Amino acid sequence: MTTQDKTMKRIEEAMVLQHAGDLDGARQRFAEIWEGIAVDGDPFHRCVLAHYMADLQPDPQDELAWDLRALDAAASVTDDRAEQHDSCLAVRGFYPSLHLNLAADFRRLGDTKQARTHLGRAREHLDALNDDACGHGIRSAIRRLAGQLADEDATAPMGDETK
Missing domain, CATH: 1.20.58 (Methane Monooxygenase Hydroxylase; Chain G, domain 1)
Known part of the structure; x- marks a missing residue:
């Protein structure tokens, strides 16, 4: 991850909460980040956030909606953009x-x-x-x-x- 990518740093911090079992905290953090990137934000950020947010949804319909958002955003991510986060992506x-x-x-x-x-x-x-x-x-x-x-x-x- 590039140190300048503050949004990705925030997403990763929410992922740490998720992996530690603080699902409500992670869901809240992801929701806050999503508010800033949902409409016209970086597709890489939208894809990653939606992918992880889907796993936090208790309702299967909501999980599906987030997974569809992730897939939709992935269609706009370029290899160059993914490689900015990790050269192997x-x-x-x-x-x-x-x-x-x-x-x-x-x-x-x-x-x-x-x-x-x-x-x-x-x-x-x-x-x-x-x-x-x-x-x-x-x-x-x-x-x-x-x-x-x-x-x-x-x-x-x-x-x-x-x-």
């Missing part, structure tokens, strides 16, 4: 996680067709993941979700149009 590497989150959201909301669509999109970008703990975790989560969807398919009544 490429925007394409965001997509497996973003689509995995959307697939999980849609599954929780009972829309398995959309869940499968986003799971497929996550898989399309697997080659962009690094061979590290983060990459392995995302690959593992994709396999778990695929298994859950397959299990649901096996137990679904015949003629269920949502499957």
